[in-house]
Amino acid sequence: QTSTFTQMGGEGTPWIGQAPFCETPHIFVNLGDGTYFHSGSLAIRAAIAAGVNISYKILYNSAVAMTGGQKIDGELSLPQLTQQLSAEGVKRICVVSENPGRYAENSGLATGTDVHSRTDFDAVQKSLRETRGVSVLIYDQMCATEKRRQVKRGKLPATKTYAYINADICENCGDCSLKSNCLAVVPIDTSLGRKRQIDQAACNHDFSCVNGFCPSFVTIKGKRKPAKDTLLTADTSPLSEPQLPSLESPYAMVITGVGGTGIVTLSAILGVAAHLDGKGINVLDMTGMAQKFGAVSSHLQIAKRHDEIHATRIAAGHADLLLGCDAITASSADSLAKLDRSRSYAVINDYAAVTSDFLNDPDRQFPVREIHELIGDSIKAERTWFFNGTHLAEKACGNPIASNMLMVGYAWQRGLIPLSRQSIEQAISINGTAIEMNLQAFNWGRCLADDPDKVVEQLGLKPIPEPTLDEVISLRRELLADYQDQKLAEKYGTLIEKLRVAESGTNGGEELSRVAAQQYARLLMIKDEFEVARLLTSHGFKTELEAQFEKGYETNYLLAPPLLSRSKDKTKDPDKMTFGDWLTPVLKFVAGKRKIRNSRLDPFRYSTERKIDLALLKAYEALLEHTIESLNTDNQTQLLQQHKMAEQVRGFGQMRVKKAQEVMANWSANLNG
16 A cells, blocks of 8 residues: 555655554555655655655656646656665665666666566565665656657657457456556447457557456557548538527636546637637636546636636536536536536536446446436536537547547537637647547537437447347357357257246246356357467458558467466466467467367367366356256246356456356355255
8 A cells, every 4th residue: 555644745754653653564655756856855865764664666757747747847867866866875776667678787877776677566566565674666657648748749759569459359357457557448348248449549558458368469560540541521511500609798618528638638729719719718727637537627718808707717606518528527526516507508428438447347337327317417408418429529530539529519509619610610720630630520519419310320320229139149159150160059059048938937038048148158159279269360350450550560469378378476377478470370270170179189178277167167057957947936036146147257367267166166055055
């Protein structure tokens, strides 16, 4: 734990008083390089003088990230930082870097400084925990949000390598999110359940996600196809010009969103548009702790003349428009406090954005209903509009980042923004970034406000109805035949049909049969070496990659093949290895031999994971047979919960093995109890 009670710059100083009275021998404390430079060094000096056992973890990222990425005032180079810490009397200094090779013998580091790769971060922490006195771990990595800004502005070269997930292999176990703590790994709902994908527009190319023990990851070296390839032109000819709000009094807008998605840029564009219209404008960007994915809000006040605006911050109950580019920040207590039920309007993007809860709970559902209720309690229903702006922007403009300008277009066409269309369009051009995309996003927002059904039809976004149970079974029978053979598909179909017949004699509908149809197929189609090889080299996956990357891209596979991979720590999964395009023919060869799966000729059948998977399948088939024989109205709910437990077994390696053992123990206890 790294939380202590103190002011910024006093990190760790409470431990000076607490240490003599605690059984805990040592603590860690987090410290940013910006805080260190302005006052945190004094806290370290005090801890040294007191002789306490403490490790400071200094994030060296060269930016004040939590307040917008400003350059640090009084910055030291990392070698200078180690020299200063050594001179103060720090017992041990370690540097953990994404590029440890930059610190050669003559790098200027203080004598005795250890340099490690980022992959050794946890091991270094454990060693520091045993170090007496004050020690420091310097984590050297450029601020990811600042790096993205620099790339967009052409100050750093754009990446040529991308992490990509094969959704057919992914089991939504969440290990990639645990390894990376990154919200650019997002959920995607498919016909086979929830999977994960990389939001390339939000990805910082940190690549820590690929460390998840999962063969679904590949890295692609090449050039992504630009968004303009999918940029559609909106037909605004049928649209009439709306009546804009009068400015008898200043007009107040609150824009909410998350860091890294362009909220500050959006408010700046509207501010420029107000200047072009000759209106008074005041913009207050509330970035605060808005590192990437943190909450951001902007307060905009527009008046006929600037001297009519008497405050920078919008007071409680005084917002005329809430433009919620992110639904969760729009429904926060601070945002809702600005609203007045009879005065305010709201335009909300209710896209299911990933939150930090998803990192630890792969099945976390986005609270759409709760958000609608919260905002509905603050504004009249006829003054509020919800729609999935992100999905619309991705379809119309090829980039979800265009959703913010789409929201502006929608609100403007509704007559909720007191700026001329010409000034907004000119401000977009003046901004100079993705001009055509933003202009089209603005126009698509206008079209959506005028005729939402027409836009949904034009973009092919009509909701897909939930598949029937017959469709669920039919799809999985086809997949099982491709996975192994028709015999396996018939075995599956026979057992599920028996269960449907048994369930028809109860009052529970088809829920149990639907769950069993999904879970039994999943346990039959384990992602073993043959299946992973088949899915990585499938025509569908190749087509998917060709749609997103320019011709000539290279694929790297990240795998932990049996007999080849080893782990530095025997308690953990084997380390993944990187294989180039040359492995593709090998994978195709392995995939072609899947008919020998589980036979004497199968070289993989003796692995611990395969043995567990076969035992799990046998246990589930026993549960199925028991359910078919004993199902009745009284035990239906209990049996349904037993079948749902199969979904907990997902992922690969030790995570899967451990969960499978727990589920089998539960089934055994219930069937034999």
